[in-house]
Amino acid sequence: MFDICIIGAGIVGSAIAKELSKYQLHICWLEKGEDVSVGTTKANSGIIHGGYAAKHGTLKAKLCRRGNELYRQWVNDLHFPLDMIGAFVIGFNDEDKAVLQKLYENGIKNGVKDLQIVDGDFVRQKEPHLNPDITCALYVPSVGITSPYELAIALAENAITNGVELRLNSEVVAIEKEKDHFNITTHYTPLSVHFDYPKNIKAKMVINAAGLHADDVAQLVGLHDFKIHPRKGQYLLFDKDQGPLVNSVVFQTPTPISKGILVTPTYHRNLLIGPDAQDVLEKQDLATDASNLARVVETAKKTLSTFDLRKVITSFAGNRAASDRGDFIIEESKVDGFINVAGIESPGLTAAPAIAEYVIDILRNKGLAFTEKSDFKAHRKPYHHVALMNKEALNALIKESPNYGRIVCRCETVSEGEIDEALKRPVPIDTFDAIKRRTRAGMGRCQAGFCTPRILEILFDQLHMPIETISKNVKGSEIVIGRTKRALEEEK
Ligand SMILES: Cc1cc2nc3c(=O)[nH]c(=O)nc-3n(C[C@H](O)[C@H](O)[C@H](O)COP(=O)(O)OP(=O)(O)OC[C@H]3O[C@@H](n4cnc5c(N)ncnc54)[C@H](O)[C@@H]3O)c2cc1C
Structure with missing residues (x-):
């Protein structure tokens, strides 16, 4: 019998597994995909947000700022990609400046440090290739970039090194609640290497970190109290010779209908533009299309007009797990021992370490004993590149x-x-x-x-x-x- 079963190996499941692996707990970790990070975690902007954007008082705001802080600590032991390059939210007129001022005030309330409203000259000094008509910006030095799948893999490797049992290609298809445990049934789809995983698992508690499918997994135990809708974002990725066109993450001033398109170097110094936002019907729909990408290009040109479209090397899309509650859903459900970690849309990549802390607090409040392992290995060896x-x-x-x-x-x-x-x-x-x-x-x-x-x-x-x-x-x-x-x- 496992103490805990984590469902989902995106960044959220990975951060939870890594944090729980410090303690003397028997943990099983189930992922329907063929690798860690193959859900929304593999396809996003890769930004470690500063925490100025999410509305003060929400879980998103609180956990984003804390997550940003924790990654700066974790990177010393786990050696994942992280580069704190800072961000600008750019504006072109007084109307934009008023919005930036509101973002600044929200950021201060959220506890974000070093925020500054700056003028166009300040932006041009750091970013000489941007639109010369920029008149103002919110400057956020605490924003970073990462490689999201490498980040999740780093956390997962540390969790497994410390005893968490990961089972890939194992989709949870049924969950039955017994008096003091859950019976979990998986459907295993082997690829080329066959692992002899048992089909049925018993665990005292379940953590549902199934991303876009968190509502489907919750329904397996009869919970129907939230719904997840996929909201697609499309991107264009450029060759590395376009990367040096920007040094920071550059957002546009958000409008009531759009957060704008960002222009950023990736951690590996390609240039990335996107994402748009489009509600779609299918959670698996990750198709990119010419008309939406053309809009991404047009909007991005307002920030930077000199990128060379012939240097695009690929396009991709990711689906946000938008919930009908508007904030992260991190709570013990009505089913005793079943914890939902759902609706983790942006800034979920940033917030993941803090989400893990929050989940541990829930488990602690339930009376779970957290005894630290004497042989816990905090360090993970970096890859040679x-x-x-x-x-x-x-x-x-x-x-x-x-x-x-x-x-x-x-x-x-x-x-x-x-x-x-x-x-x-x-x-x-x-x-x-x-x-x-x-x-x-x-x-x-x-x-x-x-x-x-x-x-x-x-x-x-x-x-x-x-x-x-x-x-x-x-x-x-x-x-x-x-x-x-x-x-x-x-x-x-
Ligand atoms: C376009 C876009 C841009 C974004 N940009 C940023 C950003 O720059 N910064 C930021 O902080 N956040 C960003 N986000 C948000 C961030 O990507 C997500 O919050 C985060 O990846 C969610 O992680 P997750 O672990 O909850 O979900 P996922 O990564 O989707 O992981 C869930 C996992 O559960 C598995 N699963 C599902 N059902 C089952 C089942 N029945 N059995 C077993 N396993 C199952 C899935 O296969 C999947 O691997 C962005 C999101 C999008 C879409």
Whole structure:
């Protein structure tokens, strides 16, 4: 019997798992996807917000500011991508300035430090490529950028190292409440590597961190008290030569109908523009379309007009888990021992560490004993990234492990050694995209055109799985169907 079962391995489930792993608790963690972070967590702006935007008094406001603070502490032990580059909310006239003043006052009430209303010259000094008509801005130095999937993976690795049992490809399909525990049934869809997971799990408590599907999971125990609606946001990602056009995260002044489109460098210094906001019917609908992306481009041009559209390397979309309550829903439900962590739309990526603290307080108030583990490992070893190493360090590493000298992905300079390393980490890997998220192989301008065959070979060699069973991500996305000559022979 587990003490706790966490459902969902997005950033929220990952932060909760990481925090709970400090204590002597037996924890099972179920994720229907093929990796950590494959829900909303993998596709967003990657901003660690300052906390000026969410309305004072809401959970969003309180947990955003605290989350921002906690990431700055956690990064020292867990070595995830985090760069506090600061943000501007830009304005063009007195009307915008009045809105910025309100945001400033809200930020002060939320406890955000170092906020400043600045003039156009201040903005131009830091951001020479932006629209010259900018007259004012709210400057927020405490805003950062991260790589959201690498962040979630870092937290998950630490949780697993400290004993949390993660089961991927395991969708929770039924939950029955017994007197003092829950019977949880999962549907396991193996990809190429088969794990022998039991189908039924018993746990004393359940934490529902199922993102867009938190309402569906709550309904499994008969709870119908909130609804999640998907709200799509689309983005364009540019090649790294466009990244230097901005140094900070640049938001537009929000209007009553729109938060505006942001322009930002990503942690890895691509240029990112987006997202728009569009209510959609299907939670799985992540399609991008030309007309919405054209609007994203037009709106972004108000901030920065000099980006080169020929340098777009991909487009993507993420769905916000908008709830009918308007704030985060983090509470014990009417079913004893079943905790909902739902409606975690923006700034959920930022707030996740503080959400984990908040959940632990709920569990503590329920009388759960929190005894710290004497052998808890706070530290997580960073990945080697040869692209970021200096010559001396790289030569020393190659001397020790020659695989770090064999480059697989030329766009992002990723070596075979980094792929070997990813395969030895605590979260099991059996898809191409899992390698991509950890090493950046395939993330560059050719979008995996060149490195795919070599990565497939490495997966084949190291995991001993038939090459035709290796999928890009979900079942059905297998990359090759067999050997060319065999296919031709079968056709005869
Ligand atoms: C366009 C956009 C931009 C955003 N920008 C930012 C930003 O810049 N900064 C910021 O702070 N926030 C941002 N956010 C919000 C942030 O991305 C989310 O708040 C956060 O990712 C939510 O994490 P989660 O863990 O709750 O959900 P998810 O990442 O969706 O994780 C939930 C997990 O539960 C799993 N699951 C679902 N059902 C089941 C089941 N039955 N059994 C097992 N597993 C299940 C899913 O597969 C999924 O992996 C943005 C969101 C969007 C959409």
